[in-house]
Amino acid sequence: MNIVIIGTGYVGLVTGVGLANLGNSVDFIDLDKNKIENLSSKKITFYEPGLEEYFNNDDTFKRMSFSSDYTSIEWENIDIVFVCVQTPNNIETNSVDTKFLESAIKEINNVNNDDLVITVKSTIPPYEIEKVCENVGMDSSKLTFNPEFLREGTAVEDFFKPDRIILGGADKEKLNKLIELYSEFECEIITTDSVSSQLIKYLANTYLPLRLSFVNEATRLIDYSGGNLDDVLKGVGLDNRIGQHYFRPSPAWGGSCFPKDLVEVNNFYDHEKLNLPLISNIINSNDIHVDWTSQNIRDLYESKNLEGVILIGAAFKEDTDDLRNSPTTEVFKNLKSSIENVIIFDEIINNEDIVKFDYLESLNSSHLFVLMYPVKESTLDGLNKVIEETNSITYIPWSL
Numbered sequence: 001m002n003i004v005i006i007g008t009g010y011v012g013l014v015t016g017v018g019l020a021n022l023g024n025s026v027d028f029i030d031l032d033k034n035k036i037e038n039l040s041s042k043k044i045t046f047y048e049p050g051l052e053e054y055f056n057n058d059d060t061f062k063r064m065s066f067s068s069d070y071t072s073i074e075w076e077n078i079d080i081v082f083v084c085v086q087t088p089n090n091i092e093t094n095s096v097d098t099k100f101l102e103s104a105i106k107e108i109n110n111v112n113n114d115d116l117v118i119t120v121k122s123t124i125p126p127y128e129i130e131k132v133c134e135n136v137g138m139d140s141s142k143l144t145f146n147p148e149f150l151r152e153g154t155a156v157e158d159f160f161k162p163d164r165i166i167l168g169g170a171d172k173e174k175l176n177k178l179i180e181l182y183s184e185f186e187c188e189i190i191t192t193d194s195v196s197s198q199l200i201k202y203l204a205n206t207y208l209p210l211r212l213s214f215v216n217e218a219t220r221l222i223d224y225s226g227g228n229l230d231d232v233l234k235g236v237g238l239d240n241r242i243g244q245h246y247f248r249p250s251p252a253w254g255g256s257c258f259p260k261d262l263v264e265v266n267n268f269y270d271h272e273k274l275n276l277p278l279i280s281n282i283i284n285s286n287d288i289h290v291d292w293t294s295q296n297i298r299d300l301y302e303s304k305n306l307e308g309v310i311l312i313g314a315a316f317k318e319d320t321d322d323l324r325n326s327p328t329t330e331v332f333k334n335l336k337s338s339i340e341n342v343i344i345f346d347e348i349i350n351n352e353d354i355v356k357f358d359y360l361e362s363l364n365s366s367h368l369f370v371l372m373y374p375v376k377e378s379t380l381d382g383l384n385k386v387i388e389e390t391n392s393i394t395y396i397p398w399s400l
């Protein structure tokens, strides 16, 4: 099929490269000219394991084009346009910021192609898209929805082997076109109305941090009680109804999706009419866990009389360079108020505030090395060498 992808971020690029790899022709549009220039010259704009290999495959690359100009597309020949732009929180109004979505939908509304399937992949709370469409004079019942569930770090694998595909909308013919596009995928396809498709995305992104926060609260209770963390979590997780998968402690959860999606889920219902005490407290639980992790680090640093603290891993989890809502940044800010010498080490991310191995190798005193998440074997070997040579101490606020 002929596909247009609007937005070449984590979702848009992975989806487009995956679809091109499966034989579709894919035109990408992004208003960020810098990104388009890089992609046109075969340079990927973020780190995602495996993506580069697919992107640079000659047959795949030949099926893709990149532009910042909506008029460069031969819209009459396009089957499906996927809208993959960001939907961040507007900090001032504490609600979803739909300006990127609105500018994309406005451009698509100018297109003269009645058969065009317009599919929103961006995460958008129920009833928000209607307002966006109203603002640009589009009939919202024309839209279809295909919420995205890929995880940064395993996004390519998630594209080719999704757990499920969710399609929402009212126009059966347009939904059928999407079913045809995904016909080779082995998972179940759920077709539903637009609001339900949006709720599936939001409730998944509510349950996942809820589960992570449950484990983190359990971790605090186990620590308080003097129990063995690994034994207790294993003993609980082996109950089939609970399960061990995704049942592990962390310094806190973060990233580009959970924090904003949780804010949005708590924003779109009327708290006077609906009381959801569990869902409305997940963020609070996570904030408390950031403080708990920071306090543990502070206690260790002080009790062992160390020279400083080195946080290993700047992103919100392994195998990504996405710094959005990273717990490392939160812990760093917390520690900075009382410890002068706190730094962040990261091998993938280049940023003036982040140190590399050359810095660690110049250390000649004991530090506290905090592994924020698992690192590559080779990185761990290098770190262990420095830790041994400087008589430093390691703290790991997570387990697998």
Ligand SMILES: NC(=O)c1ccc[n+]([C@@H]2O[C@H](COP(=O)([O-])OP(=O)(O)OC[C@H]3O[C@@H](n4cnc5c(N)ncnc54)[C@H](O)[C@@H]3O)[C@@H](O)[C@H]2O)c1
Binding pocket: 006, 007, 008, 009, 010, 011, 012, 029, 030, 031, 032, 035, 084, 085, 086, 087, 100, 101, 103, 104, 121, 122, 123, 124, 148, 149, 150, 151, 152, 256, 257
């Ligand atoms: N990142 C994830 O892991 C993930 C997973 C599932 C769902 N989502 C959802 O998918 C959406 C996209 O997320 P992302 O992380 O890929 O975003 P991103 O910020 O990485 O990328 C968005 C891209 O859209 C471009 N853009 C903005 N307005 C545009 C316009 N009018 N026309 C063309 N391009 C435009 C931006 O320049 C940017 O490159 C969000 O709604 C997010 O909640 C993200």
